Amino acid sequence: MESVKILIVDDEEHILQVIKAYLENNQYLVYEADTGSGALHLFETLHPDLIVLDLMLPDMTGEEVCRRIRKSSNVPILMLTAKSGEDDMVNGLMIGADDYITKPFSPRELLARVISLLRRSNQQDQNHASLLLFAQGRLTIDLERHEVIVQEEPVALTPMEFRLLEVLAKHPKRVFSRLELVNLTQGDTYEGFERTIDVHIKNIRQKIGDDPKRPIFVGTVFGVGYKFLVSPDEK
Incomplete structure (x- = not known):
């Protein structure tokens, strides 16, 4: 190896x-x-x-x-x-x-x-080959290749941003608290600020073209956390 x-x-x-x-x-x-x-x-x-x-x-x-x-x-x-x-x-x-x-x-x-x-x-190596498509293919998340494509254009996410988007997208409509997202993406021994999640969400929204005032994909649940707003397209 x-x-x-x-x-x-x-x-x-x-x-x-x-x-x-x-x-x-x-x-x-x-x-x-x-x-x-x-x-x-x-x-x-x-x-x-x-x-x-x-x-x-x-x-x-x-x-x-x-x-x-x-x-x-x-x-x-x-x-x-x-x-x-x-x-x-x-x-x-x-x-x-x-x-x-x-x-x-x-x-x-x-x-x-x-x-x-x-x-x-390296998390993508542990996933089964899978594509998640949303909004009539406007957003594609390739779990195997660790790639995100928006309107047929590749988007470069950091590993942390990809992991966060993956967690949300795999559980559409479920509300995650900031602490849950920290634990799921950073591990429960992480001692940083929960505000880091807000920063990563802001970066993700900018990269995938999601307006935070009228988001299509990543929604804010005020006082709680975040959720993915749409279910995957039927294949």
Whole structure:
């Protein structure tokens, strides 16, 4: 089986080495970059399976690195930051990160987050071949290929966004609380904010062209959470 490739981007050498040691002990193939430009070069040449990305880099911000990567890839990105505020976390998720962890951090917690992200990213391999079509084929969710198509155009969702859309679409009309969605998509050991779900829902709506004021697919149940509004088309 081919080794999983992980790119670590941080300009603090001791943090790089700690993360590298933990990941290599778990049989991951680890690559390092200490600048944003170096990270983008390795991303283009190595095509890593996951990226651990620090926000504070000497030549450009981690947010900018994330934006550039998201133009061409939905590779899982775990943000690494010294900023612990909820707004900082939300901003990171808005530009396409899948998860975040704050410094100082436990290497064991980081490893757990990496394993969880990789598991979700590979979730399609555990699904049966299946297509979900909605609104006379306007929206197609390919569970096997991990693809979303809107009006015959592919839409790039992050692994977390795809998993969230999948959970909702598989249970149309059922109302999920934010906490339920966190547990179903992140795992019940996740200690982040429930507000992360709101950020991911906003991103999904933008990408699939769903007006939040008059949504066709993802509806808000105020004070509770979210639900998928339409049932699959009959095949």
